[in-house]
Amino acid sequence: ALAGAAALGACVGFFQIQAGAVVPRALDPIGFDQPPRWPGYGWAVGHMHRGDVVLTNGYYPTRSVPGYGANLVAPAWPDASLDEDVRNRRLAAVRTYLDPESTRAERAAIVRRYDVRWLLLSRDQRVPSEAVVVGWSPRTGEVLARVGGPASAGGPASAGGPAGPDGPKGALRDGSTPTNAPLIG
Known part of the structure; x- marks a missing residue:
């Protein structure tokens, strides 16, 4: 009992x-x-490929987007495989990029240094002039914008052929197509 x-x-x-x-x-x-x-974040990662680099500083995306296979410029938590000084420099780069006072040259240097392909911005952050908005969340107001990559780097896919400025969906920057791309869809 x-x-x-x-x-x-x-x-x-x-x-x-x-x-x-x-x-x-x-x-x-x-x-x-x-x-x-x-x-x-299915609305955003549907545009991304595994391994694409995302620049964001939002609480939810920094903790959710890596689960879909994308990489962040700066990880949300300390990482045993990344020296803390490197992580702090990456966090500073994210702050610099998202600073409204940053110049286009500063932002371009960060995009090149970290091979940034996507910006995931909160509703109160401005979209830089060099970024192309490709989606937004009606629930949170967050915006997904494309930067860097084939469309602006002058790679083979930027010729604007029949597949479009970014090449066929699922194509890597070198023109090959991985078996695991895109992340969703």
Whole structure:
């Protein structure tokens, strides 16, 4: 009897604490606290290829976008494979790029240095004149813009042939097509 009471108590305690994560909102008669719903980035990563470099400083994208296979200029957390001085320089480069007072030459140097292909900007950040907006999130107002890469680097895909200025969807900068591209779609 004591074991049954202990098991019942454990179940009630678990349900009381975790109910918001277990019970869907539509079936929630009481109004349990629900875990926060992070925004999805499928709208953005559908344009990216595995290994593309993204420059962003938003809380959610720095923690979500790498899960889709893209790389960040500066990682969200300290990384054992990246010296802390290097990480701090990368964070400073992101701040410099996103600073409204930065010049086009400063931004271009950062794009070249880190091989940046995409900007993921919050609704209050301005899109630089050299960037091309390719998508935005109606939920968060974030903007995805293309920089660097074949369209502006003068590579073979920038000739604007029948496949378009960026080459065929899924093509790498050298013209080859990896088996795992694009990330979504």
